[in-house]
Amino acid sequence: MAKEQLEVLNALDVAKTQWYHFTAIVIAGMGFFTDAYDLFCISLVTKLLGRIYYHEPGSPKPGILPPSVSAAVNGVAFCGTLSGQLFFGWLGDKMGRKKVYGMTLMLMVLCSIASGLSLGHTAKGTIATLCFFRFWLGFGIGGDYPLSATIMSEYANKKTRGAFIAAVFAMQGFGILAGGMVAIIVSSAFKSKYPAPSYAEDPTGSTVPEADYVWRLILMFGALPAALTYYWRMKMPETARYTALVAKNAKQAAADMSKVLQMEIEEEQAKVEQLSKDQSNSYGLFSREFARRHGLHLLGTTTTWFLLDIAFYSQNLFQKDIFSAIGWIPKAATMNAIEEVFRIARAQTLIALCGTVPGYWFTVGLIDYIGRFTIQVMGFFFMTVFMLALAIPYHHWTQPSHRIGFVVMYGLTFFFANFGPNSTTFIVPAEIFPARLRSTCHGISAASGKAGAIIGSFGFLYAAQNQDKAKADTGYPAGIGVKNSLFVLAACNLLGLLFTFLVPESKGKSLEEMSGENEVGEEEAGAGAQSRTVNPV
Numbered sequence: 419m420a421k422e423q424l425e426v427l428n429a430l431d432v433a434k435t436q437w438y439h440f441t442a443i444v445i446a447g448m449g450f451f452t453d454a455y456d457l458f459c460i461s462l463v464t465k466l467l468g469r470i471y472y473h474e475p476g477s478p479k480p481g482i483l484p485p486s487v488s489a490a491v492n493g494v495a496f497c498g499t500l501s502g503q504l505f506f507g508w509l510g511d512k513m514g515r516k517k518v519y520g521m522t523l524m525l526m527v528l529c530s531i532a533s534g535l536s537l538g539h540t541a542k543g544t545i546a547t548l549c550f551f552r553f554w555l556g557f558g559i560g561g562d563y564p565l566s567a568t569i570m571s572e573y574a575n576k577k578t579r580g581a582f583i584a585a586v587f588a589m590q591g592f593g594i595l596a597g598g599m600v601a602i603i604v605s606s607a608f609k610s611k612y613p614a615p616s617y618a619e620d621p622t623g624s625t626v627p628e629a630d631y632v633w634r635l636i637l638m639f640g641a642l643p644a645a646l647t648y649y650w651r652m653k654m655p656e657t658a659r660y661t662a663l664v665a666k667n668a669k670q671a672a673a674d675m676s677k678v679l680q681m682e683i684e685e686e687q688a689k690v691e692q693l694s695k696d697q698s699n700s701y702g703l704f705s706r707e708f709a710r711r712h713g714l715h716l717l718g719t720t721t722t723w724f725l726l727d728i729a730f731y732s733q734n735l736f737q738k739d740i741f742s743a744i745g746w747i748p749k750a751a752t753m754n755a756i757e758e759v760f761r762i763a764r765a766q767t768l769i770a771l772c773g774t775v776p777g778y779w780f781t782v783g784l785i786d787y788i789g790r791f792t793i794q795v796m797g798f799f800f801m802t803v804f805m806l807a808l809a810i811p812y813h814h815w816t817q818p819s820h821r822i823g824f825v826v827m828y829g830l831t832f833f834f835a836n837f838g839p840n841s842t843t844f845i846v847p848a849e850i851f852p853a854r855l856r857s858t859c860h861g862i863s864a865a866s867g868k869a870g871a872i873i874g875s876f877g878f879l880y881a882a883q884n885q886d887k888a889k890a891d892t893g894y895p896a897g898i899g900v901k902n903s904l905f906v907l908a909a910c911n912l913l914g915l916l917f918t919f920l921v922p923e924s925k926g927k928s929l930e931e932m933s934g935e936n937e938v939g940e941e942e943a944g945a946g947a948q949s950r951t952v953n954p955v
Contacts, residue, residue, distance in 0.1 A: 425683055430573065430658060436679070439575075447585065452530075452647075455593040459639075461762075462597060462759060464483055466755055466756075466758065468488075469750075472484065480617045490549050492875045493871075498559070499871075502558060502559060504861050505560075507565075508857070508858050516657075525554065525555070526559060528641075564864060566586055581782050581785055584778070587778065588782055588841070594770045595770040601763035608629070609760060612626045617751045624753075632759060663853040671685075703858060719866075726798075727870035729835070732907060774833070776836075776837075777840075778837070780833075781793060785925075786925060791922075794842040794921070795915055795918050796837075797842070801839075802912045804830050805911060809908060847860040
């Protein structure tokens, strides 16, 4: 039986790339810029927190955060993010994308500032306050994942939809890069104004009192891009797909998109009402019909994102430990506290500039040509290869003459993560589920990823700190924990490749084709219904 698309949705599907597409990318993308900055900037300052709050007088080594404290500081935002993805994903389908969008942004602004203002009478009090605010910061960040992806997918045309969603997510790379650059600028400013000896020269004087301002300023800067974006987010109209297919308001959907596309679009309330009566498109998330149509798809999106984030967040959060293990960053005792922040930030910025950011934009440029499936399989495959290439001859790479080779190989794992599953796991869940469940399913998929990030952040920390310490005492070479961790991450990538085969290819198809919704037989729509073709504007 012939099928017919709503005119307002067909208009969006076939529209030429216009200014509103780029506006939407920037508005949604700045949220991801902030997300990445806030999530990853903590890794730049954890060693500084250890020096300031956990220094033992007379110790031959600078203070470090205890493993449990370090895990909490690094992982608490992920716990908040997971909760926010589930809650705001569900809320985005119940209240609408736009109404919820502003809530997440304001939460991010307020908690970024509050994180930098964390106070306490003791070290434990300050760290506890920091963890509290970073949990709620993560809660707001979590909401940004399903909402940004869903909004961009529902605004985009089907020909370049993958590139537009990927461009939103690619702002994450600039956020990581910005975190490193801000840390370099702040630490350089304090380093020149408040010079201090190395720890070996003067343990007490190596951490000047002003070092406490460094980590606070770095964390608070994350509020700026989010605050600048708030007004424009509130100006965006609700997506036509939510208004027409979920809210059942054809008149409002046509009016909103007529302004956006600058063309006349006919409202089709009768067809929308017919769609609402169609029982085949009214199944819920926990129904047998959903399990039959999309059960394997949801399993594929959740497992691949879960496995990817174990590897991706382990790599990002603990670069400093890996670089220290191979000797690329000097030993802490040879530097003062602010110098150490500068060295860590410089190393992570170099990796972001050479590996992370280019990987995102390769995805933007190629995803609508070679497809989501191919990019994801290729990314997982090469991540596995490069992880094994680092792990098997690990002690070869720790030699001073081979460290540059290690950094290059390590950077390539970031490149293929982003020109691969780190981008596609974000894109696909926003394309393959029905409009009334799209934000919820994306939130579930993203939350599964953050569960992987939590495992990665806690697990890698244990491996890198506890194993190294224990095995060094028994004669094993330092860094054995990092080596074993690389083997585990390679296995995660290989499993991710296998689960990718559960995820359908959505290249070149409309959202309604992928979900099977909004397709009304001409007989059901009425004898007068005619298929319409909207000319691109």
